[in-house]
Amino acid sequence: MVGFLHSSGNNGDDLQEPKSPTRTNSNASNNAQTQRKKSTFLSPTQVATSLADMSEGKRRSSLVPETPESNKLRIVLIGGGGSGKTTLFKQRKLVLGGGFSEREYEQARLIVHTELLHVMYSLAYELYNGDFVSNENVKQIAHDFLKIVSEKCNHNEHALINCIEHIIEKSQLWKTFFTKEIFKQVMEFNPKFSSLFNFSVDPYFSEYDRVMHMDFKPLEKDHIVFQKKTTGIVESSFEYMNSFIVHLSITFRFDSGGQRNERKKWPNMFSQPVDSVWFVGSLSDFTKMCYENNTLNRFEDSLAVFSDWIDSNTTKNIRDFRLILTHADELEEMHISPETISFLKSNLIPHGNAKEIIDGITAKYQLLDKNNRLTQVSVINCTDTEQIRDYLTTTLNSIIDGR
Ligand SMILES: Nc1nc2c(ncn2[C@@H]2O[C@H](COP(=O)(O)OP(=O)(O)OP(=O)(O)O)[C@@H](O)[C@H]2O)c(=O)[nH]1
Ligand SMILES: [Mg+2]
Incomplete structure (x- = not known):
């Protein structure tokens, strides 16, 4: 397992505030700045990998009792x-x-929240570090999101779900960067970004307000639509x-x-x-x-x-x-x-x-x-x-x- 933050030991407190939006490939100094920023947070792939094991585990239900082979x-x-x-x-x-059983519904709640954090984290990371040019306000809010996640998780990738309460507190603020339109633009700008998601992201936007509550109760459709990759x-x-x-x-x-x-x-x-x-x-x-x-x-x-x-x-x-x-x-x-x-x-x-x-x-x-x-x-x-x-x-x- 990887640590939640890069091994540089930076816990986010000493993050540089984001500068005006820059195209990172426009000149050498911008590149240097990007390199430095990139080492600040764990990459979305690392976060996703740590999440994949979180709530699925190994499942092997028992077979139906003695049935003739035919x-x-x-x-x-x-x-x-x-x-x-x-x-x-x-x-x-x-x-x-x-x-589904009660346990499966409870598991669905965990999956929805951790996967939602994963999508938000990946988008915020791209907006803050990537080549996509967003406006300064959007970039600042993406940075604040990354900072909260880093601090609250205290370097521990297993603790990602512990951030959810803090993220939910400001759920309306994150909607500044967490929109389907921005997501699509980033996807078009950087086709490799799509490799991070093996699920449909639409529900994460359309169901955002409903699921962004600590007492959110998953419905059947949540159990179907929000998935982790199978291991x-x-x-x-x-x-x-x-x-x-x-x-x-x-x-x-x-x-x-x-x-x-x-x-x-x-x-x-x-x-x-x-x-x-x-x-x-x-x-x-x-x-x-x-x-x-x-x-x-x-x-x-x-x-x-x-x-x-x-x-x-x-x-x-x-x-x-x-x-x-x-x-x-x-x-x-x-x-x-x-x-x-x-x-x-x-x-x-x-x-x-x-x-x-x-x-x-x-x-x-x-x-x-x-x-x-x-x-x-x-x-x-x-x-x-x-x-x-x-x-x-x-x-x-x-x-x-x-x-
Ligand atoms: N819109 C739409 N979404 C789908 C459909 N089938 C699956 N999905 C979504 O696609 C994502 C991936 O589906 P999964 O069933 O987890 O895929 P999988 O084949 O089990 O993936 P691995 O476990 O990684 O092999 C989930 O977000 C599903 O909700 C479909 O027919 N239409
Ligand atoms: Mg699967």
């Missing part, structure tokens, strides 16, 4: 980081599993009744983190017979960079992983292999920048409208399926519970029928 259905979810595997997994619990393998089992066969126990079994360093764990998910593999890819990936490698586009990464797994020795005997393309809603609402258009062009993906892009992305995956292994391609919005209810029941019934 009545077990095992499904493995794989796919790139932030593609929506955990969201699907949680939706399953909501629509086919009795909902380790997660399993859960549930009973499923379909209209033809009375009781089936389905082990909707694995959800493994899709971050690159998590993938070495994937083969472990195939240690028992698997009935169906669901490869999850995000339709908005082409606008984002990978978490571990901020120069690698997530869409290219996802295609490479898909290509490896669709014809791998591990999966070649599994009859049912599905491609689930998520974030359809995000793609439809997306403002497509000129850089994104040139990326799509270079990948020969038509970009006239969202449908053309979806068709182009689907075709890219299908081209890699040289042996026609794909059973089905679906385009969904994982955050839409009703859509996922339909998707899960239809898909599970079809897997059962195909056995």
Whole structure:
């Protein structure tokens, strides 16, 4: 684990007050100033890494008690980081599993607050240290935010959540820098910034006022929408009744983190017979960079992983292999920048409208399926519970029928 502040030992008290906004690449003295500033705080990546372990832990729920092998259905979810595997997994619990426990709601509150702090911290850090030119007031407030977080956490990354009370006290002030517009501008100015987030940031802005309270009570949708990246393998089992066969126990079994360093764990998910593999890819990936490698586009990464797994020795005997393309809603609402258009062009993906892009992305995956292994391609919005209810029941019934 890393220390919350840089090992320089600077606790933020002796921070230089931010000067007038400067383009850090404009001259040598500005560069020197930026270098000095950059050593003041922990980087957002360090903060995010420390947060990832905080409230998830290793989860491995027990299997449904003794069920004949013939009545077990095992499904493995794989796919790139932030593609929506955990969201699907949680939706399953909501629509086919009795909902969330008190403990899970309490955990959701912690996740919402720590992740919100992570997004705010990352944006404040970029505004204060980065090349993005914001106005002086915005920069000053971003600096004040970083200073409070540093002081209250007292150099301890595990204590990030302890800042929340102090941050909440001035929640309206932070809205000066914490806006969707500023976030988008920074994202466009510095594409590498997107690598810090493997989740949709929109809810952090739209739900800000509701969640910025110490007594905030998470709703079902918070539990679905606010996620941490998964570390380790997660399993859960549930009973499923379909209209033809009375009781089936389905082990909707694995959800493994899709971050690159998590993938070495994937083969472990195939240690028992698997009935169906669901490869999850995000339709908005082409606008984002990978978490571990901020120069690698997530869409290219996802295609490479898909290509490896669709014809791998591990999966070649599994009859049912599905491609689930998520974030359809995000793609439809997306403002497509000129850089994104040139990326799509270079990948020969038509970009006239969202449908053309979806068709182009689907075709890219299908081209890699040289042996026609794909059973089905679906385009969904994982955050839409009703859509996922339909998707899960239809898909599970079809897997059962195909056995
Ligand atoms: N708008 C939208 N957001 C989605 C969709 N699917 C997932 N998300 C959001 O995308 C983010 C990442 O989703 P996760 O389910 O955590 O992704 P993951 O595949 O489990 O990621 P790793 O654990 O890192 O492998 C979360 O903020 C989700 O709320 C979708 O279809 N539409
Ligand atoms: Mg996950």
